[in-house]
Amino acid sequence: MILSVLSSPALVSGLMVARAKNPVHSVLFPILVFRDTSSLLLLLGLYFSAMIFPVVHIGAIAVSFLFVVMMFYIQIAEIHEEVLRYLPVSGIIGLIFWWEMFFILDNxxxxxxxxxxxxxxxxxxxxxxxxxxxxxxxxxxxxxxxxxxxxxxxxxxxxxxxxxxxxxxx
Known part of the structure; x- marks a missing residue:
């Protein structure tokens, strides 16, 4: 019961990630989710996971936020044209990679x-x-x-x- 009550802020913050219209707010809400989740991990006695979880994930969110801010001014038409130009080559390389992985790592x-x-x-x-x-x-x-x-x-x-x-x- 206590864990259910204490996990509700994480659930609300998780819902607000998808509902936020401002990109800055949608980056700040996952930080709250990871803070609440790490406090739950502390209560469960998983001390190492509780300390590593926010450090790794909040760091990744900060880096992705920097990429989002840097990419705001890129026009979508240019990206679409570049992706379509390299799609056949990247698809062939990807298929070769997966074929090799499954060929080498058979059951x-x-x-x-x-x-x-x-x-x-x-x-x-x-x-x-x-x-x-x-x-x-x-x-x-x-x-x-x-x-x-x-x-x-x-x-x-x-x-x-x-x-x-x-x-x-x-």
Whole structure:
């Protein structure tokens, strides 16, 4: 009940992100959402996540706000013409990239999808025993860098491509 009451400002701020007509206000409301969410994480005892969450996300919002302010004076017709000119080449490069990713990362060499595990297998882990002795950060690191390492690498590759794209737009 307490968490429901304390999460209501985050929900209201989240709704106001979409309802705000001024772009400055639509940037300020996510900051309130992340502040409220990090306070909820503090109440739940996730101290590391509560400290990292606003630093990373509010920093990203600040950078995106700078890009929004810088892009206000760009005319839409010029952007549309540039995008349509490079669309076929970028589509072919993207298809080649995804074909290579799925060709290299097939399900037999690196199991991406969860499968039924045998309880006598060496890879089977009972997390109920391990989680009690680990901190939140150790549990997160173990899961992220061992069992979900492929997804972590794929998401970091996508993020790197996006950051290159933003750099090329400048």
């Amino acid at each position: 037999e060499t690196i199991p991406l999808l969860p499968t039924q595990r045998n309880t006598t297998s060496l890879r089977y882990t009972v997390y109920a025993v391990k989680v009690r002795s680990w901190t939140n950060l150790e549990t997160l690191g173990n899961l992220l860098y061992t069992y979900y390492s492929v997804w972590f690498l794929v998401s970091s590759t996508i993020f790197k491509a996006l950051s290159w794209g933003v750099s090329l737009l400048k």
